[in-house]
Amino acid sequence: MAYLELDRVAKQFGAQTVVDDFSLSVGKGEFISFLGPSGCGKTTTLQMIAGFLDPTRGAIRLEGKDLTAIHPAKRGLGIVFQSYALFPHMTAAENVAFGLEMRNVPRNERAERVRAALAMVGLAGFEDRHPRRMSGGQQQRVALARALVIKPSVLLLDEPLSNLDAKLREEMQIELRQIQRTIGTTTILVTHDQNEAMSLSDRIVVMSQGKIEQIGTPQETYERPASAFVSQFLGKTNDFAGTIDRTVAPTQLVAGSWRAPAPAGLGGPVTVSVRPERIGFGDAGLGAKIITRIFQGNHWLFQCESECGPAIVIRQNDGQTQPAEGDAVRLTWRPEDMSVRARAGA
Amino acid sequence: MSAAAEEGSARTPWALTAPALMLFVGVLLIPLAMTVMLSFHDWGQYKGIEPVFILKNWREIATDPYYAEMFWRTFRIAILTTLLTALLGAPEAYILNRMSGRWKSFFLLVILGPLLISVVARTLGWALLFGGNNGLVNKLLMSLGVIRSPIPFMFTETGVVVALAHVMMPFMVLSVWAALQRLDPQIENAAMSLGAGPVTIIRRIIMPQIMPGVLSGAIIVFSLSASAFATPAIIGGRRLKVAATLAYDEFLNTLNWPLGAAVATLLLVALVLIVVGSNALIERRYAEVFR
Numbered sequence A: 001m002a003y004l005e006l007d008r009v010a011k012q013f014g015a016q017t018v019v020d021d022f023s024l025s026v027g028k029g030e031f032i033s034f035l036g037p038s039g040c041g042k043t044t045t046l047q048m049i050a051g052f053l054d055p056t057r058g059a060i061r062l063e064g065k066d067l068t069a070i071h072p073a074k075r076g077l078g079i080v081f082q083s084y085a086l087f088p089h090m091t092a093a094e095n096v097a098f099g100l101e102m103r104n105v106p107r108n109e110r111a112e113r114v115r116a117a118l119a120m121v122g123l124a125g126f127e128d129r130h131p132r133r134m135s136g137g138q139q140q141r142v143a144l145a146r147a148l149v150i151k152p153s154v155l156l157l158d159e160p161l162s163n164l165d166a167k168l169r170e171e172m173q174i175e176l177r178q179i180q181r182t183i184g185t186t187t188i189l190v191t192h193d194q195n196e197a198m199s200l201s202d203r204i205v206v207m208s209q210g211k212i213e214q215i216g217t218p219q220e221t222y223e224r225p226a227s228a229f230v231s232q233f234l235g236k237t238n239d240f241a242g243t244i245d246r247t248v249a250p251t252q253l254v255a256g257s258w259r260a261p262a263p264a265g266l267g268g269p270v271t272v273s274v275r276p277e278r279i280g281f282g283d284a285g286l287g288a289k290i291i292t293r294i295f296q297g298n299h300w301l302f303q304c305e306s307e308c309g310p311a312i313v314i315r316q317n318d319g320q321t322q323p324a325e326g327d328a329v330r331l332t333w334r335p336e337d338m339s340v341r342a343r344a345g346a
Numbered sequence B: 001m002s003a004a005a006e007e008g009s010a011r012t013p014w015a016l017t018a019p020a021l022m023l024f025v026g027v028l029l030i031p032l033a034m035t036v037m038l039s040f041h042d043w044g045q046y047k048g049i050e051p052v053f054i055l056k057n058w059r060e061i062a063t064d065p066y067y068a069e070m071f072w073r074t075f076r077i078a079i080l081t082t083l084l085t086a087l088l089g090a091p092e093a094y095i096l097n098r099m100s101g102r103w104k105s106f107f108l109l110v111i112l113g114p115l116l117i118s119v120v121a122r123t124l125g126w127a128l129l130f131g132g133n134n135g136l137v138n139k140l141l142m143s144l145g146v147i148r149s150p151i152p153f154m155f156t157e158t159g160v161v162v163a164l165a166h167v168m169m170p171f172m173v174l175s176v177w178a179a180l181q182r183l184d185p186q187i188e189n190a191a192m193s194l195g196a197g198p199v200t201i202i203r204r205i206i207m208p209q210i211m212p213g214v215l216s217g218a219i220i221v222f223s224l225s226a227s228a229f230a231t232p233a234i235i236g237g238r239r240l241k242v243a244a245t246l247a248y249d250e251f252l253n254t255l256n257w258p259l260g261a262a263v264a265t266l267l268l269v270a271l272v273l274i275v276v277g278s279n280a281l282i283e284r285r286y287a288e289v290f291r
């Protein structure tokens, strides 16, 4: 049973359609990421859930009730903005207390909950600091505490970590995940960082130009990308042009001199996508020549020129001797490590 | 040799700022010092100005209640003008800031446009509308039978305050506008998502953040109003003198330059004290929030 449900939601600004046909159902306690390049409509979708924008078409439901009919101030959602949007004239504690004040929580209980919320995000002792006197990471934590203290039905995070440096971002990712697991709040995170989306979420919604490309677990979207866009966007990938040969029995999938039994339901020209770390060097397979070999500590990175165009191969550094630059090699992979899509034209 | 080089480099900043410094001293400090000195000179109907050092003018200002009343009126007008511009200008800037694209630039132009027109012309406009029996508005209202006699506007404090507020409004709007630009664009949404209604958002979130803008606008408007000349001269005339018009009259009508200089000096000192004092107060009050 869906907790939060978006049903064919669309948003237009004038003639420009920014979000189109967006359908998603989120389970209670689930951690969902909206992942996509800049300008693909992630923030717009989040703002429609929050109520700052009205959808042009479609419905948004929370526990079966129409959310769009409820004023944003009454939706009871927790939101962390990209800029944090803390109240600069209030201390950390006053910022966190604001939502409770609006709910007329009695003073004693309020103080207790504010203290607990700040402690949860690791800011005990910072109650009387003003935001301008805090670091980016600390401000981010105040914003998170402010959103969580009202016990929101859904927590909406709009690129909350993008202003932090790499190390702090990683720390906050772990912390965010732990906090979310502990209190079990249904969470939607907007990000354009695929690592962030993969390491935090139960499911990822990959978006491009206002449309959903794929919804799936991090593993699914990485290993079974539904489109060329998804496979390109989620990490490095090799796309080889192949064909399905139906003149032989059983039908064969052919890419250069690499061949395997063809998957069902496809014919003619196809694109074969394989992740670089899934390709090995063997005795038979796609013919290639190693152009450069880069040592990167725990792995080797090979750039090759294959029969089907350039290819990248990543091999674990397991102590075995690796081919050298200029060597002729054969690239192989297991059929279950590739995804095959119909290729337009050709 | 190195000592000489060091000395040379120490002199460079002075050499570089010398032209500006000389201009500053020449056109501002020297006339100012001369005005202050002038206020200690003697003056008689027949003997003219005598370059002696006496406290006659200062004693006259201190003891004659006429001056106390006139200075009190000056600051009362300035304070009321400041309050009026703050009460109208701050909401005006806020509404302006919420307008979308094209309307925003249009109304910004409407508000700032008057700055391009002379103060005298703008003030004369008020005189044309409300000046006695011939004022346009008065004529209209009287012919419609709404009022019997002209609305008292000319030569009244109310008139001066209204006209001054009109003249000073752009400074307040600009100042609040600048403060609004520093607001996080999502701050109202943040407050709304926490359950705050529109009134609470303005009172608890927006107002405290634009207060420094309102206050610095108030300082500008107050000092400009207290030292304003053209508007009080046209609306208030001879009957309703303020410090600036009084100093002018002493200089050009009575020809008692020393007394006029004393009035001008006192106005300047009082203004500097008020402005510097309130500025320090504001900075201390908002120090921890706005660094």
Ligand SMILES: Nc1ncnc2c1ncn2[C@@H]1O[C@H](COP(=O)(O)OP(=O)(O)OP(=O)(O)O)[C@@H](O)[C@H]1O
Binding pocket: A013, A018, A036, A037, A038, A039, A040, A041, A042, A043, A044, A045, A192
């Ligand atoms: N108020 C608006 N009026 C017109 N167009 C808008 C408006 N807000 C957003 N857009 C457009 O909608 C598209 C999607 O914007 P959105 O902010 O949702 O992108 P995003 O995925 O959040 O991107 P980013 O990662 O850069 O934040 C953009 O092309 C943007 O120009």
Ligand SMILES: [Mg+2]
Binding pocket: A042, A043, A044
């Ligand atoms: Mg965005």
